Amino acid sequence: MNKRKLVKIILIAFLLYSCKHFYNNFLTAEMIPGVYVNTNFDYTPFLVEIPYGPDTLTLFKDGHFSSRYWGTGAYKLTRSIKGSEIRLQYTYEAGTASFQAPIERNLFGRSPRIVLYKARDHHYEKID
Template identity: 45%
Template sequence: MKRNGIIAVSLVGVFFIVFHWYNNFFSKESLAGEYINKNYNYEGMLTEIPYQPDTLRLYKNNSFTSSFFGNGNYKLKYDIMGTKIELIYDYEFGKAGYTTIITRLYGVNPKVILNKEKDHYFEKK
């Protein structure tokens, strides 16, 4: 009886680890593509994210384009919680960067989160 309980708890633990990994860890190849700005129509306080229609294009060579951010490069970073993306781009005073997380949020397509509380994100097409 004890052994069955240990096996059940182990299987549940493995399930949650695989579920977390699938929803939060991404390779450069899996992220390449077009992302559409979603849920941006609200009064925002952050000036570094777009509150307008925008398309973010991530390329396999670590470059990106966006009408809001312009042209730039991105870096992927990994920790126990998942994948983070840092967008590095030029602006009027030099270089700027914006770092955020990437997740599936229980969906199918990866999402670059811009404001989690407002459900504002770029979603892959």
């Protein structure tokens, strides 16, 4: 294989990877509101800031959310080179707190999901 062909193959592979990365990790603000359910939470809890039981997170179009675990509060979508992230800000008995997590989807039509613990595939999946 000559050098020119190799460079073309590398460029095409990089372009395909980049397209996949941007599609999976960059979501618009219109894609975020909806109802999300907590899934794959059946393991020994060790992170105190994520729910380890059934929970429904509702993200409203006006930037507010409601959840049995976090209560009510506001959310904000941010983007960086790594992808889209959501930040939930809420109040609890000790004051104000926030939780930040990546939001992703895949090329095969999966609904957006808020990743809580990637190694265990623990996430909120959008159902509505």
